[in-house]
Every structure is written in structure tokens, then in C-alpha cells.
Amino acid sequence: MLKIQEIREIINLIDQSCINEFTFEHEGSKITMKKQTQEVETVVRNVVAAPVAEPVHVQPVQTQTVSASNQEIVEAPKADTSNLHKIISPMVGTFYSASSPEAGDYVQVGSKVTNDTTVCIVEAMKLFNEIEAEVKGEIVEILVQNGQLVEYGQPLFLVKPE
Template identity: 80%
Template structure:
């Protein structure tokens, strides 16, 4: 049977590769991973004005990412980006529900300011009724919690920012 850390490593390797589907069988255990292929469909509408009427002619453009305009950030925002550049992100290794404590009555595993080591459990991600403990995998201090208790998280979504020591 594969250990959760081995499965995490396989997921990372598949995510970084051009492979879209992966199957593995060993000693009665089966693992099958599929990447979701994101095909973005953008509809572009050309408006033609005439003295009599306006005609809207839709055109479909496939496999083109939508253009998103973002406002220029002030120098304060740029310094924040620089500050977060040297922070380590603890990311979710799977899709599931984020829990900051082992039970509603228990205290959170970590808070902002908590010191963590490589094997410190920082949260739980529940996936298909399995509660998976997520470890920090870095030594440092928690500077920001990016998700709320009970929130659904995606694979690779940042959960915590850690200032490494």
C-alpha cells in the first residue's frame, strides 16, 4: 500500500509533467490520476453600428485564455509582494475540506505566530471521509492563514504562509 507522502510525490510529478492520465497497480492497490484539461471558451462579440440599426455578430474563439485587466498596484502593494516572495507556501495536496483543528472543541493546530518544524501538523484536509493530516514540511513561523475552517480547498491551493528559518 502506498503511503500518503508517496502519493503526494506522484501527484506533484504528474502535475509538472505533460501526462494527462496515470494508472498504477501494486500488490492489490490501485491508483488512477487524471488531470483536468481546461478548455476555455471565450465569446467575442463585434458590434457594428449603422445609421439604421446595431447588429451583434457573435464569434466563438476556443482555447484562448480570457483577457483580464488588473489595476496597477501602488508601491505599498509592491512591497507586500516582495515580502511574500521569500515566504514558503504550505499548499493543499488534494481537493477536500480544510479543518484547522482535530475537532470543534480542540484548539487550532497552528495560529499566526506559531513556530513549526518539518513534521508539525498544521491542519487536516478531509477528502472522501478520510482525514489527512497536513505537515508543514518547513521549519519556520506561520505568518498568515489563507483559508477559513470548513472551507473547500483545491489541489495546490496555498493554505499557510511560513517565514522559513
């Protein structure tokens, strides 16, 4: 079985390549990775206003299709985050803030964390992977919502290091 670091390296290599699908079999284990591609359609409509007595002239709709592959759209942060540590997702999967729906969240804004504090779970291929803070400090912002799909390398938390 591959170690998690080896899987991360494979994910990184596939992410940076033009390969859309990858399958790896070794000693009875099988890993399949597929890149998600999204078609984003931008529609621009221009309407020329005219007095009520005259007909309204409508220009044709201009459509532009942009292909995005494994990219995220992130709004610019409002505060300076250069001194904050980002806890990032080590894999593609589903973000969970607690170990079960009945349990409380691992961390909240203002929670103190250490290097080995579990901050969330990322579920990938029916495996629940506990993500540790890897830094000592205070959670300043939670960047994703419970149940949200996350990408490899996507920031999950902002931590003010101590």
C-alpha cells in the first residue's frame, strides 16, 4: 500500500500534467484519479434603451465559453493575510468539520491549536482522513463549509501562528 506522502506526490504530478485520468495498481491496491473539468459560460447582454414610442434595439447575445480545470475562484481577502498560516487540503474530497453529524466541530474561529490538533476530516474514496493543524496558533477564519467539496491544495483554515 502506498504511503499518504506518495499519494500526495502522485496527485501533485497529475494535477500539473495534461493527464485527465490516471489509474495505478500495486500489490492488490488500485487508485484511480480523474481531473474535474468545468465549462463556465459567460453571457453578456447589451440593451440599448429607447423612448417607449420607438422599438427597443437588442444586440445579439455574446457567449464566451471558458474551460477551467481544477481551479478555484477565490475572492480577495479583506484583511492582510500575509502573516497567517494556511491549512490546506492534502487531497481532493469532502470537507467535514466534525467526526459525525451529532458531534461538535473540531475547531471554531478563536480555537487554539497545536501541531497535532485535528482540525477537520477530508473524505476521499470512502476513507476519512483527519487533517492536523501542523502549526501552533489560533484559528482566525474557516474558509470552507461543512460538506463542501475541496480540491488538492485548497486553503481550509487561516491560523495566526504563535
